[in-house]
Amino acid sequence: MKRTLLAALTAAALAPLAAHATVGYFSHGYGLKAKGMGGVGIALPQDAMAPASNPAGLGFVDNRIDFGVDWFKPNRSSEVVGNGAGLNGSNNGNGTKDYFIPEFGISRSFGKNMALGLVVYGNGGMNTTYNRSPFTAFGGTSPAGVDLIQMFIAPTIAWKPSPNHSFGLSLNFAYQRFSADGLNSFAGISSDAANLTNRGDDDATGWGLKLGWTGKVTNAVTLGATYQTKTRMSKFDKYKGLFAEQGDFDIPEHYGLGISVQATPKLTLAGDIQQINYGKVQAVGNPADCLFTGACRLGQSGGGGFGWRNTTVYKLGLSYAWSKDLVLRAGYVTLRQPIPANQTFFNILAPGVVEDHLTLGGTWSLSPTRELTIGYMHAFKKKINGAGSIPAGFGGGNANLQMNQNSLGVAFGWKM
Numbered sequence: 542m543k544r545t546l547l548a549a550l551t552a553a554a555l556a557p558l559a560a561h562a563t564v565g566y567f568s569h570g571y572g573l574k575a576k577g578m579g580g581v582g583i584a585l586p587q588d589a590m591a592p593a594s595n596p597a598g599l600g601f602v603d604n605r606i607d608f609g610v611d612w613f614k615p616n617r618s619s620e621v622v623g624n625g626a627g628l629n630g631s632n633n634g635n636g637t638k639d640y641f642i643p644e645f646g647i648s649r650s651f652g653k654n655m656a657l658g659l660v661v662y663g664n665g666g667m668n669t670t671y672n673r674s675p676f677t678a679f680g681g682t683s684p685a686g687v688d689l690i691q692m693f694i695a696p697t698i699a700w701k702p703s704p705n706h707s708f709g710l711s712l713n714f715a716y717q718r719f720s721a722d723g724l725n726s727f728a729g730i731s732s733d734a735a736n737l738t739n740r741g742d743d744d745a746t747g748w749g750l751k752l753g754w755t756g757k758v759t760n761a762v763t764l765g766a767t768y769q770t771k772t773r774m775s776k777f778d779k780y781k782g783l784f785a786e787q788g789d790f791d792i793p794e795h796y797g798l799g800i801s802v803q804a805t806p807k808l809t810l811a812g813d814i815q816q817i818n819y820g821k822v823q824a825v826g827n828p829a830d831c832l833f834t835g836a837c838r839l840g841q842s843g844g845g846g847f848g849w850r851n852t853t854v855y856k857l858g859l860s861y862a863w864s865k866d867l868v869l870r871a872g873y874v875t876l877r878q879p880i881p882a883n884q885t886f887f888n889i890l891a892p893g894v895v896e897d898h899l900t901l902g903g904t905w906s907l908s909p910t911r912e913l914t915i916g917y918m919h920a921f922k923k924k925i926n927g928a929g930s931i932p933a934g935f936g937g938g939n940a941n942l943q944m945n946q947n948s949l950g951v952a953f954g955w956k957m
Contacts, residue, residue, distance in 0.1 A: 563920055563946060564854045565819055565879045565893050566689065567795070569900070570594070571662050572644065573609045573952035577902015577916035578858025579872020581811040583799025584755060584765030585858075588914075588954055589646030592660045592697040592711050594813075595767040595799070597753035599658045600699035600707025602648045609914070609952025611642040617669055617944045619889040626936025627678035634892065636670025636684055644952070654701040660711075664691040664792075668891075675889050676726040679935065682739070685723025687890045691792065692716045695751065705757040710750065715772045715792055717745040721780060724890075730832045732840040733782030740779035745790065747774035761803040768796040771821065784824035785844040793818045793825070797854075806862075813856040819849040819879050826850070829887040833932035847891060848884030852876050858900070866906040870916075874898035878923060885927035885940040892942035895920035910956045920946035 563569040570580025572590025582591060586598025589607040617634040648658040674685035692715070699709040724738035731737045749772030755765045772792035781788035797815035804810050820826035827846035831837035837844045858872035878894040885892075902916035927939035 563895060563898060563918065564815075564874065564876050565817060565849065565852060566691075566891075567664050567817060568662075569854075569856070569874045569898055569918060571660075572607065572646070573611070573902065573914045573916040573950045574870070574904060576611070576918060576948075576950065577870035577872065577900055577914070578811060578860060579856040579874045579898070579900050581799060581801070581813045581856045581858040581872065583753075583767055583797050583813045583815075584763045585799065585801040585809070585811045586755065589648040589658060590644060590660055590662070591648075592646070592658055592695060592709065592751075593644075593662045593693070595753040595755060595765050596695075596697045596709030596711040596751050597699055597707040597755040597765065597767070599648055599656045599697050599709055600701045601755060602656070602658070604649050604957040605647070605954055606957065607644075607646045607952055607954045609644050609950055611644070611916070611948050611950030613640040613642055613946070613948040614638060615640075615668075615944060615946045617892045617942075619675060619892060619943070620941040621675065621931065621938060622941065623938030624931055624936040625938070628675065628931070628936060628938070632671055632673070632675040632889070634669035634671050634686065636672045636686065637668070642950075649957075656699040656701075658697045658699070660693075660695050660697065662693055662695075664693075669889070671723070674723045676723070679726035681726040682723045687721045688719065689790075690718045707755045709753045709755075713749045713751055713769070713772060715747045715749060715774065717774060717777075717790065717792075719743055719745075719777050719780060719790070721783060721890075724783070727839060730838055730845075731782040732838040732844065733787075735782065736779055736788070737782035737839065743777045743779035745774045745777055747772050747792070749773070749792065763801045765799040766797070767799075768794075770794055771818075782840040784840065785827050785846050786823055786842055787840060790824045791822050793822045808862075809860045811858045813854075815854040815856070816851065817854065818851045820851045829884060833934055845887075847888055848881060849879040850881060852879045868904045870900075870902040870904075872900040874900070878925070880925060880942065882925060882928040883930050885925055885930040885942050886932070886935070888942060889940055892944050894923045894925045894942050895944050895946055896923050897921045912954045914952040914954065916948075916950045916952075918946070918948045920944070
């Protein structure tokens with residue numbers, strides 16, 4: 542067991558080497574069991590990864606270790622039409638095609654009403670690599686693109702004042718890594734062109750809190766609620782000429798409600814509603830419009846950003862105990878993608894536009910203490926046609942964005 546734990550921790554430490562984006566640049570869920578059920582987890586703790594969805598879920602989890610890895614394959618592209626400055630054409634952003642996203646969780650109960658745990662998981666996905674720059678006509682160099690990665694390490698405590706109710710708290714240590722290349726075209730609208738592009742990797746760290754409650758209100762119905770504060774991060778100094786507030790890139794607050802229903806002894810139904818406030822982080826939410834009118838510049842306080850709006854995510858899932866050794870899962874996720882049609886030009890760099898997702902999964906008991914879980918996700922192709930999104934100074938026209946995604950993961954669980 543000690544060797545297993547050491548191997549899992551080592552692999553989990555590599556989480557920042559992954560990228561994942563299904564609901565904006567957040568994952569649709571955390572833990573392969575949850576991912577196979579549409580990402581639901583606020584009111585349905587299933588393994589030691591539960592605190593990533595709701596820290597209170599830790600109070601209803603066995604003593605166990607869970608470790609998994611998800612193979613993520615996004616397909617992103619852009620198209621420029623009606624442009625008078627030579628930008629017209631299709632652009633493939635898949636210079637990097639495959640990503641591997643590790644996850645790790647451990648849970649341990651102490652007495653009748655206390656549990657401690659640790660989860661390691663990642664976000665990311667403001668990621669493109671254009672081997673041929675979409676901005677060549679304006680001096681952009683190749684390759685061009687951006688890469689944002691986020692990792693969370695979250696020690697968690699849960700307290701159960703009664704057998705049916707749990708309150709949880711996670712202290713989230715967040716790590717970010719970012720790089721940008723080929724953005725020379727935007728030097729004229731940057732407040733610090735020397736720290737705009739081609740500066741290599743830069744790191745940022747910060748802390749935040751995640752709170753939650755899970756309650757079994759009847760024998761068949763469980764409810765849950767969770768809130769994560771905005772995580773205030775240190776600045777990307779190498780890119781203070783790109784992100785508003787001189788390189789500030791905080792992680793947005795998000796919160797949600799969940800319900801799970803034991804419909805029959807074998808069938809469980811669950812649903813989550815999650816709100817992600819991308820628009821309240823200036824680097825992400827500030828519109829780019831002011832950049833092209835001369836009212837602001839990249840990198841300055843109140844400067845232009847990617848124009849993302851807040852979004853609400855709806856998740857539905859079911860699990861069915863086919864036998865004592867096999868549980869099958871399915872789910873569906875939908876949202877209004879966060880990029881308005883008039884903000885697509887700058888988001889050629891970050892076309893996170895998918896909306897509808899289908900998920901499947903299953904868990905096999907290998908022994909009384911060990912289990913194997915798989916989870917699959919397909920995000921259906923979504924195309925956003927820009928509405929006059931390219932400013933006249935760049936030749937006018939529309940920037941159209943398109944993306945679809947697939948992921949396939951496997952996880953192992955050990956009950957202690």
